[in-house]
Amino acid sequence: MTRDVIALTAAPPDRATFLAGLFSGGPDLRLDTTAESAVTQLCAPDGRPLVAIEASALVRVPDEVRRLLGVASAGPVWWTEARASTAVPEAYVLARSFAGRLVTVLGGTVWPPDALTTDVVPLRTDIAAVPVPDTGIPAVDVLTPRALVVMQDRPVVPLSTWLADALRHAADTDRALQLVTPPASRLTLPLRTALRGLPHRWVVRDERRGLYDGLSGVRLRWRGGIFGPDLDERGSSRLVDPFREPGAEAVRQLVLQVRTRHHPDAGLMLGGALEAVFRRLTGAAPQGWGTAEPAGNPWSRRQLTELARARAPRPTLLTIVGAGALATARVLRTREGVEEDVTVVGGVGAAGEGSGAGSDAMGPDAVEGVARELHAGHGLLSLLASYRTGRADLTVPARFEPPPVPVRLVVPEHSARTGAGLPAPVRLGAGVEAARLYRLGDGSDAVAAWRALERLTGEGAGRASPGPGAGPGAGTGSGAG
Incomplete structure (x- = not known):
């Protein structure tokens, strides 16, 4: 197992400061680089890795530091992460000393807060007795x-x-x-x-x-x-x-799964549907985005589009953060156009609160407003809105959490179903681009909602994509198979 230490500094580590940190183990340790020089490894004299240090990244979204580390940040910080092998006891102290030397010179903080040290850490363990993990990949143990x-x-x-x-x-x-x-x-x-x-x-x-x-x-x-x-x-x-066993006090969350498609012309700007959803549900545009966490880049549809275009035809996976909501997105070039698969999760209120209030910014009425806006101007293909119970901080514990309850479904008109026992749809738009919106309930009757969804999408199909955090047997892919 590895242990992580993160230096959060006001300025980027320059070469001299970085080397001063690396010499926390004295002159006998070796240096190596991997991942096209993006990772520096501090190694024992025989070459086995002790500490892997990732290239520093500028996090310009302060709330990301609080979300991931629980540390307050007043402004942008440089995030330098070190992973210490637990196979050698001195490795974790080496990582702590490396991070401590960075913040001593540059200003800032170390996470975990009790990890700060600047001591030189001589290697005393009998390295010859320690197995060498032959992975060749810094993150893999x-x-x-x-x-x-x-x-x-x-x-x-x-x-x-x-x-x-x-x-x-x-x-x-x-x-x-x-x-x-x-x-x-x-x-x-x-x-x-x-x-x-x-x-x-x-x-x-x-x-x-x-x-x-x-x-x-x-x-x-x-x-x-x-x-x-x-x-x-x-x-x-x-x-x-x-x-x-029960977990922490839960809140009701909205899970919104959206798929859009766009014509791949030179003027295409991605992220419009994402921004519209965030504005509708949280009152503001997303704060940041990135291809991993922390999502430290300030929100920019132009930069997001440039990255996806540069990576095409490979898919681009993104994390998007905002006030009270979090999203993942997958941008994919297909024969039909450029598709965005988006999942947005936001905290709604205390668990057990009714979800039908029209004033609720994430209630069913607000979801219908989102659907209409996305269909009118953002190439909406489908939408599934559900409510679920989870933690207020949107993290996922190793505890049972009930599967989500679907409340709204939007499908293209050519895929719509009608008949006895099916909810009456609301038509969105006209012509070949028309869609149908189905009201599956307000989240209070899970059995009726899932039955309606299965009838609309085909027997059992509704459980194929229940949204993040679903319980066992509900599409988590982590059961007994």
Whole structure:
């Protein structure tokens, strides 16, 4: 397992300051670079990595520091992250000393707050007795023919650049990314979304109760170079007790899944639907965006479009943050045009509050306003709005959370269904671009809402995409399969 230390500095580390930090282990340690020089490694004399340090990134959205680290930030900061191997005891102190030297010279803070030190850390461990993890990927702790295993020990685990790179490598090599954390860790929604779908897994390592899947509660074991279900004598998966334990006080959340399509002309500007959703639901445009977390770039549709155009035809995955809401987006060039798949999650109110109030900024009436605006001006293909119960900070704990309850559905007119027992649709627009909006309820009757959705989309199809944080058996992709 690795332990992370982050230096938040007012100025970017220059070469001299960076080298002063690297010499926290004295002159005998070696330096190496990986990931096209984006990662610097502090290595033992025999070459085995002790601390990996990512290139500094400017975070110009102060709320991102608070969201991910719980640290207040008055303005933009330079984020320099170091990952220390726990195989060698001195490695974590080396990472702390590296970060401490940066903030001593440049000003700033170190996370975790108790990690600050500037001491020289001589290497005393018998390195010859320490196994060398032969992964070749800085973020990966164990590499097998079937899996990339990443171990993280922090309260909130984001979709960092490290993990985003590991996910890409897993996809390129047809492997699973399996994230191992302590039971108290929580995932951000972007990371939870990225891990959705087998064979990727969130593996919780509980010292007393063993291994289990943090999204489904299924007991796990390590076999054949990958974590999989630990089945009982009948071949059935087993749920662990910690997964059933109640978590922190929950709030009602709105989950809005939107797909839009645009003609790929030279004047196309992406992000319009995202901005419209944020303005409708939160009263303001998004604050920041990025390809990983922290999403430290100030909101800019132009820059977002330039990045997606440069990456085409490869898809571009994005995280978007704002006041009280968080979104993930996937931009993909298809034969029909440029499509944006967007999932926006926002906090609505205390769990159990009625969701039909027209004054609610994220109530069903507001959702219908979003649907009409996106259909009129942003190439809306489909929309599914649901309510779910989750944490107020939008992080995902390793606890059971009820699956979302659908409340509104928009589909193209040619895909619409009518007939006895189906909700009466509302027509949006006219002609070949027309769509139908279905009212599935106000979120208070989950059974009726899911039955209506299944009848509208085909038997069982409604459960194929229930939104982030759904419970076991509801499309999480982390069950017993």
